[in-house]
Amino acid sequence: MSTILKLNNITKLYPGVTALDDVSFEIEEGEVHAIMGENGAGKSTLIKTIGGAIKPTGGTVEINGRQFEALTPALSSENGVGVIYQEFNLVPSLSVSENVCLGNKLGNRLYKDKKKMNAETKKVLDELGLNIDPDTMVSSLSTGQQQMVEIAKSMIKNCRILIMDEPTASLSAAEVENLLDMVITLKKKGVTILYISHRLEEIFRISDRISILRDGKYITTRYTKDTDRQELIKLMVGRDIGDEYPKRTNQPEDEVVLDVRNLCGQGDVNISFELHKGEVLGVSGLVGSGRTEMAKMVYGYLKKDSGEIYVHGQKVNIRKPDEAIACGIGLIPEDRKREGALLDYTIAWNIPIMTIRKLSNGLFIDWEKCREVVDKYIKELSIATPNAEQLVRNLSGGNQQKVVVAKTLATNVDIIIMDEPTRGIDVGAKQEIYNLINDLTRQGKSILMISSEMEELIGMADRIMVFYEGEVTGFVDKDHFDSNRIMALASGIREEA
Numbered sequence: 001m002s003t004i005l006k007l008n009n010i011t012k013l014y015p016g017v018t019a020l021d022d023v024s025f026e027i028e029e030g031e032v033h034a035i036m037g038e039n040g041a042g043k044s045t046l047i048k049t050i051g052g053a054i055k056p057t058g059g060t061v062e063i064n065g066r067q068f069e070a071l072t073p074a075l076s077s078e079n080g081v082g083v084i085y086q087e088f089n090l091v092p093s094l095s096v097s098e099n100v101c102l103g104n105k106l107g108n109r110l111y112k113d114k115k116k117m118n119a120e121t122k123k124v125l126d127e128l129g130l131n132i133d134p135d136t137m138v139s140s141l142s143t144g145q146q147q148m149v150e151i152a153k154s155m156i157k158n159c160r161i162l163i164m165d166e167p168t169a170s171l172s173a174a175e176v177e178n179l180l181d182m183v184i185t186l187k188k189k190g191v192t193i194l195y196i197s198h199r200l201e202e203i204f205r206i207s208d209r210i211s212i213l214r215d216g217k218y219i220t221t222r223y224t225k226d227t228d229r230q231e232l233i234k235l236m237v238g239r240d241i242g243d244e245y246p247k248r249t250n251q252p253e254d255e256v257v258l259d260v261r262n263l264c265g266q267g268d269v270n271i272s273f274e275l276h277k278g279e280v281l282g283v284s285g286l287v288g289s290g291r292t293e294m295a296k297m298v299y300g301y302l303k304k305d306s307g308e309i310y311v312h313g314q315k316v317n318i319r320k321p322d323e324a325i326a327c328g329i330g331l332i333p334e335d336r337k338r339e340g341a342l343l344d345y346t347i348a349w350n351i352p353i354m355t356i357r358k359l360s361n362g363l364f365i366d367w368e369k370c371r372e373v374v375d376k377y378i379k380e381l382s383i384a385t386p387n388a389e390q391l392v393r394n395l396s397g398g399n400q401q402k403v404v405v406a407k408t409l410a411t412n413v414d415i416i417i418m419d420e421p422t423r424g425i426d427v428g429a430k431q432e433i434y435n436l437i438n439d440l441t442r443q444g445k446s447i448l449m450i451s452s453e454m455e456e457l458i459g460m461a462d463r464i465m466v467f468y469e470g471e472v473t474g475f476v477d478k479d480h481f482d483s484n485r486i487m488a489l490a491s492g493i494r495e496e497a
Contacts, residue, residue: 004029004192005050005161008067010059012045016386019045020056021216027161032183032193034203034224037213037236038426039396040384043196046213047163050194051083052076063161082154083163086424088146092139097121099138100152124156129185144175151182155191162186163194168202169424172287173452180206198426200229201455214238237428244427245459246434250442252279252462256313257446258298258329258415263307265297270471271307275415275448278441282461283450285490290470291450292334295417298448299331300324311415325354330413332404334420334450340404341392348374348388351406377406382432398429405436416440417448422456434460454483468492 005027012020020042027033037043048054050061052071060067063079076083090099097117121134130148138146147167154162164183168176183193183206197203203210204224212219212235219235233244258275271294275281285291296302298309300318309316311327318324321331333339342350352359352370359369374388381402385395392403401421408416418437422430437447437460451457457464464476466489473489476482 002029003027004064005194006062007046007050008060008062010046010049010061011057012042012049012054013057018216020049022059023213023216023218024059025211025218025221027192027194028209029192030187030190031208032187032195032206034195034197034207034210035213036197036203036210036232038428039398040215041213041236041426042216043213044165045216047083047165047194047196050076050081050161051163052081053083077157077159080158080160081163082157082159082161084147084150084154084165084167086166086169088150090138090146090149092137094138095134096125096132096136096138096141096149096152097134099149100124100134100156102153120156121152124152127189128152128155128182142175143170144172144178147171147175147179148182151186155186159191161192161194163196165196166198166424167195168197168199174286176202198424198430200232200427203232204229212236233427236426244431245456246431246438248280248438248441248462250278250438252441252446253277253444257311258448259310259313260294260298261308261310263294263297263304263309265293265302265304265307271467273465273472273475275446277446278444279463280437280441280447280449280461282457282464283448283467284454284457284464284486285467287452289467289490291467292419293470294467295331295419295448295450298324299329299417301331325411325413328413329415329417330408330411331417332408332419332421334423336397336401336404340407341400343393343400344391346389346391347378347383347385347395347403350392350403351377351410354407355410355412373410377410381406381436396429398425398432401425401429401433405433414445415448416445417450419450420452421449422451422453454486457486458483466490 003026008024010020010023023046035043045054049056052073052075055070060069061071063081066079100121101117118134125132128151132145132148138149167179171179180202186193195207207224209221209223210232211221214236253276255277256274257277261272263271283291293302297304300320300323309318316327318327337343351374356365359366378385378388383402384399392400422433441447449461458481462478464486466473466486468490469492473492473494476486
């Protein structure tokens with residue numbers, strides 16, 4: 001194979017931060033090349049350099065033998081590079097064909113050749129094996145279908161190098177399968193794929209080679225067939241972190257701290273379960289099965305139609321999050337960027353924001369107490385930041401997640417609902433979250449842990465509650481954890497009594 005993309009001594013400096021430090025490696029034509037590293041390792045900066053979104057401080061990018069000191073998005077596209085970022089670059093109010101052909105010269109300034117746009121779009125969709133109507137509005141598509149439209153947008157421009165940044169982070173299990181199949185299809189067509197993901201199982205399934213970044217530096221490239229999970233984790237974090245899932249040292253107690261009975265509401269959810277003191281109760285189920293709706297109803301973020309909730313044996317009527325927190329229930333939401341953190345505010349504002357009344361003297365905020373709380377959680381959760389005045393937006397994904405966790409812990413609740421607590425964060429940050437969960441249960445706190453990662457639930461939970469279409473199809477005890485059994489329950493196959 002010949003080299004299609006070459007990175008030569010790429011460096012990117014920001015005030016006080018070296019995002020990329022003399023990074024050099026090569027991508028071969030027609031391969032699936034994974035790029036891995038912890039949050040903050042420089043992956044996003046690197047792909048934005050290749051895609052022309054940022055200009056490097058030093059070094060060059062070489063595409064098909066042409067060398068560039070800096071690229072623009074247009075110049076990168078002209079040279080066959082397509083980038084699918086985590087945040088899709090689609091216009092929801094336009095149709096599939098209008099999105100796919102956006103920027104293409106199909107018609108003049110005053111007239112769009114709709115018929116030609118639809119024909120061109122259908123052609124590329126058919127080549128990709130996608131059954132999507134070109135006239136469909138993008139706003140009506142699922143996340144997985146929108147991902148496919150992004151791919152079609154790149155392919156209509158004769159993309160030869162496709163960069164995919166965490167493409168499966170928000171997809172259901174079925175959509176993940178479709179995407180991975182699409183990657184293989186594109187590879188067979190000769191397209192080179194740069195694949196960025198924290199999900200090791202995906203990397204081992206589809207990649208040919210893996211390049212590792214750490215602290216902005218290039219570490220090494222390995223052939224996928226010649227490495228394993230433990231070696232990759234060690235290369236990414238720079239140390240041996242031992243078992244991915246730390247062993248639990250405490251056992252749940254008999255005391256029931258949360259008793260949910262016949263909870264009904266959003267999406268026809270009808271749920272009953274008990275959570276014990278010191279327990280990690282895992283929640284499994286396919287995307288759309290009602291897990292998040294259940295969590296938000298318990299927390300008072302969504303209105304319940306009927307059902308009862310008991311906290312420490314006392315019936316409670318939770319109508320809003322403030323009342324949930326007063327009852328000792330906290331929620332770490334699934335979408336940290338939209339629901340968990342105030343991205344354009346500092347860490348110092350985010351962490352104490354939900355306890356500001358307790359940190360006030362009458363009409364005035366006690367800033368000294370606030371700073372004590374902030375400093376405490378920055379230290380306890382090892383939030384990597386120059387200082388507490390850093391905007392949350394400027395933190396890595398793992399550190400943003402830690403700020404969201406700190407916000408909830410600062411309320412001093414003893415029942416914590418964690419909805420996808422490790423989504424989109426690296427293996428090192430994941431293990432820090434796992435260690436925190438163990439510390440919290442040792443303190444007697446109880447965790448309701450929603451996760452789409454089967455291995456994570458099996459590695460961390462004491463029991464697993466399985467959802468299917470708004471109902472609980474079964475509970476599986478730790479001694480009987482089995483991925484096939486859990487997936488059967490998640491698919492609606494109930495076990496005989």
